[in-house]
Amino acid sequence: MKPLAWFPLPFLLLAAAAPDFVLDLPALLLGARLGLDGAGRLFLGFSALLWLLAAHYAAGYLREDPARGRFMGLFCLTGLGNLLLPLTLDAASFYLAFAVMTFAAYGLVVHTASHEALRAGRIYLIMALLGEMLLLTALWRLAQTAPSLLVADLAAAARLDPAACALLAAGFGVKTGLPLLHMWLPLAHPVAPTPASAVLSGAIIKAGVLGWLRFLPLGAAALPDLGWTLTGLGLAAAFLGVAIGLAQSAAKTVLAYSSVSQMGLISVGVGVGLAHPELWPALAPAVGVQVVHHGLAKGALFLGVGLPAGRWTLAGLALPALALAGAPLTSGALAKSALKAPLPEYLGLMLAVAAGASTLLMLRLLWLLRARPRAERADARMTLSWAGALIAVAGAPVWLSPLLPELPPPAPWSAAWPVLAGLAVAAALFRYPAPIPGIPPGDVLAWLEPGLTRLWRALLRGVSWPDRLAAGGKADGTPRPGP
Amino acid sequence: MTANEALPLGVLASSLIPGLIIFALPEARVGLRTALNLFGAFAKLVLVGVLLAGVAAGEDYGFRHSVLPGLDLVFKADALALLFGALSTLLWLFTTLYAIGYLEGSPHRSRFFGFFSLCVTATMGIAMAGNLFTFFVFYELLTLATFPLVVHRGTPQAMRGGMVYLAYTLGGGAVLLTGIVWLHGLTGSADFAHGGYLAVLGGEHAMQLQMIFLLLIAGVGVKAAIVPLHGWLPQAMVAPAPVSALLHAVAVVKAGAFGVVRVVYEVYGVEFAQSLDLLTPLALAAAVTIVWGSLRALAQEDLKKRLAFSTVSQVSYIILGVALFGPLGTVGGLVHLVHQGVMKITLFFCAGNYAETLGIHKIGELDGAGRRMPLTTVAFTVAALGMMGAPATAGFISKWHLGLGALEAGMDWAVWVLIASSLLNAAYFLPILHRVWFTPRARAWPAERIPARGRLETGWLLLLPTLATAAMILVAGLLAGADWGPLAWAKRITVWEYR
Numbered sequence: 001m002k003p004l005a006w007f008p009l010p011f012l013l014l015a016a017a018a019p020d021f022v023l024d025l026p027a028l029l030l031g032a033r034l035g036l037d038g039a040g041r042l043f044l045g046f047s048a049l050l051w052l053l054a055a056h057y058a059a060g061y062l063r064e065d066p067a068r069g070r071f072m073g074l075f076c077l078t079g080l081g082n083l084l085l086p087l088t089l090d091a092a093s094f095y096l097a098f099a100v101m102t103f104a105a106y107g108l109v110v111h112t113a114s115h116e117a118l119r120a121g122r123i124y125l126i127m128a129l130l131g132e133m134l135l136l137t138a139l140w141r142l143a144q145t146a147p148s149l150l151v152a153d154l155a156a157a158a159r160l161d162p163a164a165c166a167l168l169a170a171g172f173g174v175k176t177g178l179p180l181l182h183m184w185l186p187l188a189h190p191v192a193p194t195p196a197s198a199v200l201s202g203a204i205i206k207a208g209v210l211g212w213l214r215f216l217p218l219g220a221a222a223l224p225d226l227g228w229t230l231t232g233l234g235l236a237a238a239f240l241g242v243a244i245g246l247a248q249s250a251a252k253t254v255l256a257y258s259s260v261s262q263m264g265l266i267s268v269g270v271g272v273g274l275a276h277p278e279l280w281p282a283l284a285p286a287v288g289v290q291v292v293h294h295g296l297a298k299g300a301l302f303l304g305v306g307l308p309a310g311r312w313t314l315a316g317l318a319l320p321a322l323a324l325a326g327a328p329l330t331s332g333a334l335a336k337s338a339l340k341a342p343l344p345e346y347l348g349l350m351l352a353v354a355a356g357a358s359t360l361l362m363l364r365l366l367w368l369l370r371a372r373p374r375a376e377r378a379d380a381r382m383t384l385s386w387a388g389a390l391i392a393v394a395g396a397p398v399w400l401s402p403l404l405p406e407l408p409p410p411a412p413w414s415a416a417w418p419v420l421a422g423l424a425v426a427a428a429l430f431r432y433p434a435p436i437p438g439i440p441p442g443d444v445l446a447w448l449e450p451g452l453t454r455l456w457r458a459l460l461r462g463v464s465w466p467d468r469l470a471a472g473g474k475a476d477g478t479p480r481p482g483p
Numbered sequence: 484m485t486a487n488e489a490l491p492l493g494v495l496a497s498s499l500i501p502g503l504i505i506f507a508l509p510e511a512r513v514g515l516r517t518a519l520n521l522f523g524a525f526a527k528l529v530l531v532g533v534l535l536a537g538v539a540a541g542e543d544y545g546f547r548h549s550v551l552p553g554l555d556l557v558f559k560a561d562a563l564a565l566l567f568g569a570l571s572t573l574l575w576l577f578t579t580l581y582a583i584g585y586l587e588g589s590p591h592r593s594r595f596f597g598f599f600s601l602c603v604t605a606t607m608g609i610a611m612a613g614n615l616f617t618f619f620v621f622y623e624l625l626t627l628a629t630f631p632l633v634v635h636r637g638t639p640q641a642m643r644g645g646m647v648y649l650a651y652t653l654g655g656g657a658v659l660l661t662g663i664v665w666l667h668g669l670t671g672s673a674d675f676a677h678g679g680y681l682a683v684l685g686g687e688h689a690m691q692l693q694m695i696f697l698l699l700i701a702g703v704g705v706k707a708a709i710v711p712l713h714g715w716l717p718q719a720m721v722a723p724a725p726v727s728a729l730l731h732a733v734a735v736v737k738a739g740a741f742g743v744v745r746v747v748y749e750v751y752g753v754e755f756a757q758s759l760d761l762l763t764p765l766a767l768a769a770a771v772t773i774v775w776g777s778l779r780a781l782a783q784e785d786l787k788k789r790l791a792f793s794t795v796s797q798v799s800y801i802i803l804g805v806a807l808f809g810p811l812g813t814v815g816g817l818v819h820l821v822h823q824g825v826m827k828i829t830l831f832f833c834a835g836n837y838a839e840t841l842g843i844h845k846i847g848e849l850d851g852a853g854r855r856m857p858l859t860t861v862a863f864t865v866a867a868l869g870m871m872g873a874p875a876t877a878g879f880i881s882k883w884h885l886g887l888g889a890l891e892a893g894m895d896w897a898v899w900v901l902i903a904s905s906l907l908n909a910a911y912f913l914p915i916l917h918r919v920w921f922t923p924r925a926r927a928w929p930a931e932r933i934p935a936r937g938r939l940e941t942g943w944l945l946l947l948p949t950l951a952t953a954a955m956i957l958v959a960g961l962l963a964g965a966d967w968g969p970l971a972w973a974k975r976i977t978v979w980e981y982r
Contacts, residue, residue: 027965029874030883070920092883096874103873110921121917129909133902140886140898464782 005059007076008051011083015045022089029092030149039288040086042403043210046292047086047203049392050299051079053385054202057303058195060379067111074107075196082203086210091139091149094214098135101204102128102175108196109188120187123445127184131174138167138215151214159221165274166226168215175208177260178267179236183445186248189256190441194306197252201259202299206291209266213287218273219280227275234267235350242357247439251305251368255298256441258324258361262294265351269339272347279342285403286338293331296396297323300389301365307378307386309369316386317369320393321362325419326355331396333415338404352418359422488546490534491558491611494568495604497527498575502600508593517583520596524576527607531572534560545613553672556620557613562976563749563817566969567741568610570821574733574828575603577948581832582725584944585839595635599729601628606734609741614674615663615699618745622659622703625738626652632726633719644721651705651715659702659742666695666750675745677979679752689759692751696761699746707739707802708795710772716795717779720787724835727787731794732828740801740820747805748813748980757808763894766806770900772799777907786834786846789911790827793870796904797823803897804885810977812888815881817973822869822877825955829866832949833859840941842930846915851924856940860919862953867912869956872905877959880970 014036022035036044058075062068081101088094106128110121141164143149146157158165174181185205189197217223241261248254269287273280300320307313323330336355340348401407440446501523508516534544544560560568582599586592605628608621626649634645669688673680681692705712716736720727730736747756747765756762776796783789801823804816836859837843837852853860869876872883882901889897933941940946963970 025964027962029961029963030880031964092874099874103868107921110917113921113923125909125913129906133905136882136886136905137898137902140883140890143887144890459778460781463778466779467782 004072004076005055006052008048008055008079008083011044012048012052014087015041015048029090029096031090032093033089033150034087034093035089036087037089039210039213042288042292043086043206044083046295047206048083050202050295050389051083051199053303053388053392054195054198054299055079056381057198057306057385058193060381060385061193061195061306063379070107071111071193071196074104077104078108078204079199082199082207085207089151091143091151091154094151094211095135095139098207098211099132101207102132105196105200105204108200109192111193111196112191114191116187117191120184120191123442124184124188127174127181131171131181134167134171134174135211138164138171141167142215155215155217156220158215159217162223162226165216165223169212169226169230172208172211172215173233173267175205175211176263176267177205177237178230178233179240179260180444182237182260183442183448185260186244186253186256186441186443187445189259189302190250190252194252194302197255197306198299198302201255201302202295205259205263206295209263209270209287209291212270213284216270216274218270218284219277222275222277224275227271227273230271230274231268231347232271234264234269234271235347235354237261237264237267238351238354239264239357242354242361244439244443245361246364247436248364248441249368250441251365252302253441254361254365254368255301255305258358258365259294259298261354261358261361262290262298262324265336265339265354266290266294268343268347268351272343282342282406283339286335286342289331289338289400289403290335292400293323293335293396296320296389296392297332300386300393303382303386303389305369307382314366314369316390317366319390321366322419323393323396325359325362325422326415327419328412328415329397331393331400334397334400334404334407336415338407341407352414355415356418356422356425359419360426363422363426484546487537487542487544490530490537490544491546491560494527494530494534494560494572494607494611495558497530498523498600498607499604502597502604505593505600506597510590510593513592516593516596520579520583520600523600524572524579527572527603528576531565531569535565535569538562538565547613554616555614555672556617557674558608558611558617559613559675560611562972562979563744564611566817566820566972566976567737568607570824571603571606571610571733571737574728574824574952575606577832577951578725578728578733578828580944581728581835581948582723584942585723585725585835587942587944591635594631598628598631599725602632602729602734604628606738609738612675612745614672615666615750616672618742619656619659619663622706622738622742623656625706625734626656629726629730629735632729633722635723635726636721638721641721644718647718648715651712655702655705655712657702658698658705662695662698662702665691665698669695675749677749679748679750679755681750682752682755686758693759693761696746696751696756696759699750700743700765703739703742703746704768705739706735707743707798708736708772708776709739709768709799709802710775710795713772713776713795717783717788717791720785720791724787724831724838727791728828728831728835731791731831732824736794736798737820737824740798743802744805744817744820753808753813753980762806762808766803766894766897769799769803769806770897772796773803773900773904774907777904777911781907781911783911784845784847786837786844786849786915787831789846790830790834793830793908793911794823794827796908797827797870800881800885800904803900804881804888807885807888807892807894807897809888809891810981811884811891813977813980814970814973815884815886815888817976818884818969819881821969821973822881822956822959825952825959826866826869826876826878829862829949829952829956830870832945832952833863833866836941836945836949839945840931840933841928842932843928846918848929849915849918850922851919853919854924855928855935858940858946859949862949863919864916865953865956867916869960871908871912872901875957875960877956877963877969879960880963 025032085097142154142157146153245257273283297320304317323332326332326336501519546558605625612618780792869878872878
């Protein structure tokens with residue numbers, strides 16, 4: 001188990017020290033190409049760091065779990081898929097890495113085998129499968145005209161195929177939690193063991209963003225319909241994620257909805273980039289910074305939530321919470337100002353409002369954690385991993401700012417006012433508490449699920465009809481009429 | 484007789500002669516029987532290996548014997564024959580090993596292995612048949628050789644299943660014969676040819692040729708289990724596990740699907756069949772079978788029955804690929820001929836392992852089987868994911884080419900069929916995978932017959948073939964781009980069929 005927890009280290013070293021490379025393996029799959037490029041390095045770097053921390057955290061978190069062997073095996077398999085993904089430069093190996101990550105993660109979601117975990121696992125799997133099918137259909141379409149299965153060739157083919165682009169946006173949108181494709185997210189995050197939640201929210205949902213960046217013709221073709229749809233969905237996610245998150249009473253569910261909201265900002269960036277290819281050169285690094293920032297901050301938040309509550313834990317959690325809210329000097333402020341700069345003014349303003357709302361959500365989180373009973377003593381591996389995550393969050397502005405050389409240093413006020421506004425609203429709500437409507441995790445799923453379940457049962461009854469016909473005589477004890 | 488004529492006959496003899504000797508052996512001669520079985524299996528493997536290398540280098544292998552004037556028995560070991568032949572030979576070796584372990588100590592083994600060898604002889608005859616007459620002879624021989632295997636246990640249930648099997652397959656044979664005779668009246672005796680041999684008849688016999696096509700496809704469609712001719716397959720699952728493996732992967736349904744391939748590509752020719760509007764109805768029949776088989780699989784509680792309906796669905800992937808007019812669909816169909824065999828045989832080996840070791844027959848009894856039998860369950864997982872078309876497995880390579888072929892042929896609706904089938908495959912396989920890996924065992928096993936000894940969860944003869952075929956699924960999926968292997972071979976054949 002001990003050496004297993006180090007599996008992300010080679011990937012981290014690869015991202016940190018290896019030069020860009022391309023490796024063709026024609027016999028593998030349908031002709032594989034592996035390699036490291038700029039986007040790949042960014043995704044590989046923060047994901048590997050997060051997986052490394054979460055793996056050690058898991059070793060402590062599950063130290064008394066009899067099924068920890070199975071968990072660690074699937075954890076490593078999920079991580080392997082997630083970390084190979086940025087290195088794949090052809091469709092077949094990309095799809096393979098994506099699928100390994102997706103399906104192995106099922107084992108992490110259902111690990112506790114509680115009723116909630118099994119339901120979350122079911123929903124996760126159904127939505128993941130739908131996503132896979134959307135992707136496969138898109139790839140089939142693109143491969144008709146592309147000269148090869150290299151990602152670059154498929155993305156070039158996507159310029160002329162808006163339908164395939166929509167399939168890609170939706171297929172990867174299941175991972176990134178686009179509204180109505182997000183239902184698995186607030187169910188799966190809370191039931192998974194904490195280290196798994198950290199990588200789910202920190203790294204795995206980012207794989208969907210990598211998919212968008214790799215396959216969509218960003219900066220090469222204008223797709224205004226799809227672009228503005230994605231932008232609208234992103235804005236909806238940004239605000240509704242906060243609104244529904246505020247109505248949650250479990251800390252990890254609050255964090256899951258915060259992820260939906262933060263991923264919405266990325267959808268806005270990608271959506272505007274699709275509609276306005278000329279803005280993409282400025283948006284691309286901003287999206288990258290938002291991905292890394294959210295990955296590290298959300299990872300640190302989840303890892304902290306799994307630790308015994310206490311003054312120090314709360315104080316430590318304040319750092320990634322402030323970063324997510326976009327407080328000055330944090331990676332969040334950097335990401336927001338980078339994202340805002342190329343956007344039209346009204347969108348920039350909406351992002352600032354979303355940041356203020358995020359402040360409110362983070363306060364809700366800390367408020368929920370305050371009341372938690374003290375758990376047993378934390379394992380040293382857990383505390384150390386969490387400390388590592390906090391250091392990464394604190395240092396993120398330093399190592400992310402070289403990605404944005406043209407960005408003027410953010411004015412402290414523009415980052416501070418949404419946070420202060422959020423604090424003010426929170427204070428007002430504290431003084432004059434309003435009743436919070438109860439919204440079940442998974443929101444719209446609560447309406448959809450009973451109908452869909454009934455439909456499925458009816459289908460099962462229907463297709464077992466010939467069997468019942470054959471067994472009919474025996475089943476109810478009456479002999480069948482003779483010939 | 485030259486070596487190139489003798490080799491195809493040697494392939495037949497390598498299982499026929501051991502089979503005939505085994506019939507005569509007394510029950511107690513276990514060692515000799517096993518030696519004969521394995522000698523035959525390995526000899527056939529070597530001979531087929533020689534043929535593969537020869538065909539790859541451009542050699543022609545064939546044998547012709549005139550039965551009556553104008554009626555020839557023709558064997559031809561071409562690339563298409565070897566695609567099926569190599570699959571059957573390889574899987575026969577594993578099935579033989581498995582059967583030796585499975586039937587250890589049970590009665591009537593000489594009879595069983597005798598018919599087992601005849602069955603594979605018939606399959607190789609079907610693979611190498613060079614004209615419809617030869618195909619028909621071995622197709623019927625296969626029916627007769629498999630019947631005693633299906634009813635091997637002799638229970639009333641087995642006899643009932645066997646009678647259903649016989650009724651369907653003999654009926655199919657009669658329909659096939661009608662089609663062959665009718666066609667013979669039109670063209671005389673003609674050999675299978677790349678691109679078909681009927682195009683010369685032109686459009687004037689279109690009506691007759693369409694009727695004949697229907698008869699031929701209905702005839703082979705019984706064995707290929709095309710809906711509504713599939714009723715025998717779920718009934719025949721009463722047979723012992725190695726026989727199910729044989730029926731579902733090596734011989735019977737595969738012979739039917741292979742018959743469809745020969746009829747479409749080498750009797751009619753794919754382009755002529757398209758010009759007669761025969762391919763779209765065939766694709767529709769395949770699509771209905773794919774979806775209906777999957778839906779019916781969903782309703783089954785018995786593991787082998789669910790696998791049987793899964794076969795109904797999966798074999799029609801081959802037929803769908805054949806019916807998609809275009810090289811990519813052909814590649815997908817041909818490569819699935821191999822892939823489906825390897826995946827389904829693994830699943831039946833696993834089902835046999837669960838039944839023999841722990842007495843598990845129902846899906847509901849599989850809780851926690853992964854902990855007790857991890858290797859079998861890993862093999863089952865790989866094969867089930869393969870059936871769903873998950874990447875890294877052979878199934879993905881098939882599905883990928885079929886989807887490309889559907890779009891290439893302008894039959895976009897077939898993509899929906901593939902998507903629906905993938906989702907349904909997930910719906911009936913993933914709950915099993917959840918059970919074996921994640922549901923803890925609450926009760927004792929139904930009937931634990933083989934105790935675990937150290938790392939060995941069951942008999943090694945049951946385990947070894949299972950793991951070998953599971954590994955083949957991954958190799959075919961991961962190294963699909965290699966210039967050997969099923970995909971490369973299917974591409975080679977496709978080039979010839981669309982000259």
